[in-house]
Amino acid sequence: MNHTFKLMMLLAALFSFASCSKNNDIGPEQNAEKIRIDEQKTASGVTVTLWADKKDLTVAWNRLYVSLKNTEGAAITNAVVSYTPVMDMTSMEHASPVEQPLYSAAQALYEGAVVFSMPSGTMGSWTLTVSVNNEPVVFHIEVKAAPANTKHTTTLVGTDGISYLVSLVQPLTPKTGMNDLEILINRRQDMMNFPPVEDFNVELTPEMPSMGHGSPNNENPVHTGRGHYSGKVNFTMTGDWRLHFRLKRGNTVIMEDAALDLLF
Template sequence: MKSTIGILWACAILLVSCTKEKTDYEAEIGKVISDQTEFKEVLSKSLDGYTIRVEALNGTFYSGYNEVRIHIGTTANAGAAKIKKATFFPVLKQGAKYSSCPHQFVLTANQQVHYLKGYAVFTEVSSPENAWELNVQIQVDGKELHLTEPIQVMEQPNKNLNMTAFQGRDGKDYVIALIAPRKPNVAENEITAGIYRHDPSTAERLETNLDPAYYHYTMVKGYTLQLDPRMPEPSMGNHSSPNNKDLVQGDDGLYHGVVNYTMTGNWTLNFILLNKDGKIMKGTKVPTDFTPGVAGAKSELFIDILF
């Protein structure tokens, strides 16, 4: 009888603990997560009779994945210009050192909606030590326009859009950025991520040389991102969930899978990254033991999220 009462008491404590944490998480979600469905102006510049407007969701560049839109119109009548080609090159200045991040160098032109489309995965938040600069070159109406402007990159408030940068076992530098879901549900959620590898086309360059080819990133092809989501908090016992699906590459170049969140709270997405030959580039298996009262072990490759 005493043992039964003890078990019930322990379960009650665990239930209260879980409920309290869940309530706290829900309160935090209400404070920090916005829908971010509207593109707004980040910066605008007039050059040689044209107006160039750079837009992002919420009018802000955040660390992690950002879709970028660039509108170009004539200053005289604000009409759309005929664009031949445009390139997009973000540069990070850290003192005398220069670097970049995964980005779409040649932007995609959409003449029907009159804007150029691309992306950037900003790996650092702006600070006195980390100064970002945007370089855009546009061939339009027989002219070539050059836009070079400083930009601010803010910390991503939505933890479901976190990212990680690491060196793979092949010696290459990689970035994994979460793109969706922005607002997960307690359900099976389609998950999307970009996986990028630094592939400079030139073997040796000076760090101060702003040659875009040296800072070139590619979307990796034919990889698999094995997924094992866990709730690592001691009160959660490192439990996982059923019906998850590893991320594989789609026609859009991004990686798609399924993550099943069984409750709101603090989750860790544990990964193992396999190349197209099935070799592990990064990541380790996570123990399957249920460990109440003990923080859960994580893969050497993981991203923490919160919803």
């Protein structure tokens, strides 16, 4: 009897150990609701872990986080961290819009974002260089194409001859009814720099292309800082929605129709 009891305790311990360590060994590791993408060490031994909200990074605005550990395994919370996303397209390289990470004590992570403008594949490959107090580590990033019938970022040439990127920040999980709407607008200064655009007037017109109707009571997004524009969008039913944005500087139309597609 005593022997059986010991065996049961041993088995229970083994099973609880197995279930606790499962996430570390198999598949993406979860930190609260974050997904671990990859991990690298800097030359001085700082462990840099890259996290995202979802397993697949896509052609879209993607929130990206890092956590840092020193050689003793203690969290580093006061580093200067920066992101440099670069797509190597063999004949040329380009970057993409980036929002540099800042430490969030609430999340215990450095939080930033990157707009990946093209998918990885035959066209080229993406790297994300994360610099920690000027020490770089390079992550190889696979960027998947946007899911069918969705377009969360678009690149357009304005009437001023400048290329702009318009990207959806929220809603990333749309619901029927009124949703908070947020977009980010960047301009292509050169192939490596995409500063935020802070002086546009935005007019929003939602459309359900499959049914040929719009929706009432939408609120045009207004600039709130760093190229982010916030408003409201009313999705009166589930399905395919196209958000048409007319972008003006003063009274001059820069883009007649920058369109993003959502499906839910």
